Amino acid sequence: MGEKRPETMKRINTPELANAFIEEQVAAIKAQVGQEKVLLALSGGVDSSVVAALLIKAIGRQLVCVHVNHGLLRKGEPEQVIEVFGKQLNANLIYVDATDRFLDKLAGVSDPEKKRKIIGGEFIEVFAEEAKKQEGIKFLAQGTIYPDILESDGVKAHHNVGGLPEELNFELVEPVKFLYKDEVRVVGKQLGLPDQMVYRQPFPGPGLGVRCVGAITRDRLEAVRESDAILREEFAIAGLEGKVWQYFTVVPPFTSTGIKNGKRTDDWMVIIRAVNSIDATSATIEEVPYAVLNKIVKRIITEVKGVNRVAYDLSPKPVATIEFE
Ligand code: XMP
Secondary structure, X not given: OOOOOOXXXXXXXXXXXXXXXXXXXXXXXXXXXXXXXXXXXXXXXXXXXXXHHHHHHHHHHHEEEEEEEOOOOOOOHHHHHHHHHHHHOOXXXXXXXXXXXXXXXXXXXXXXXXXXXXXXXXXXXXHHHHHHHOOOEEEEEOOOOHHHHHOOOOOOOOOXXXXXXXXXXXXEEOOOOOOOHHHHHHHHHHOOOOHHHHOOOOOOXXXXXXXXOOOOXXXXXXXXXXXXXXXXXXXXXXXXXXXXXXXXXXXXXOEEEEEEOOEEEEEEEEEEEEEEOOOOOOEEEOOOOHHHHHHHHHHHXXXXXXXXXXXXXXXXXOOXXXXXX
């Protein structure tokens, strides 16, 4: 920590500058790791994906990517990681479906900070177990970016696998540690990663876990995942993808009364949130056209199991935070 971006470093904002950066980092990675193997926790987020693509370019299958599915990812995310890295880039990819393990540990836990601790702690445990199965790994790659160094207790702390057992004793490979987010995206684009990966909206490490408010149950978690997929699909159709900073759905832990086929129902409510922001410290509400909202509501109440009500959250940050917990 305490490292500083070199003053001579140009802002990477063109394909040419990105190519030069890629070339320089590929050489640096080769020089650092030689013939050794490198381990990486690949979440599918922008930073770890760009690091993975850089390392694959430099050392191919000497990089061992571990994708831990904690069961709190968005619909289609693990599949995309497998498709892009496992198939298209021929990465040495280990996919661990730890859904049951995470959800069992989280059962009955409603305190948001306890939920975050369990998710972060369990993530490190699963990753360490996979690391121990690999023989002779000396290096650990991380998607640390410059804002993480500047705010060293940043929200992403558990994304980077700090807190790994000491006996693993890895040397770090952090090729994008002096880059700002926009630069990471330019580099990712030049490395050929799909736009969906490079330009995706911020997504919290604890994933849908903080959007399934209170104690997570599988039915409510599925309602969050399915409604989020509909929202993203409809925002893309309406041209809002890439325009709105962050948009997602939340399912609170209480039911309300509805009516279906002449019978009373007692089902969950989905809350839609779509906000604009510069750095997440404050946020304003996106004025989503009524027709778009209306279509999303119709789809959610007909397609998502166990939901009979949809609301749109109009609260800015402050006083509300972006996430619900
Ligand atoms: P809030 O809810 O505090 O969120 O207004 C600000 C930004 O941070 C993201 N966020 C998190 N990211 N781990 C993360 O990696 C977390 O525990 C976490 N909590 C919130 C949130 O999505 C928003 O972009």
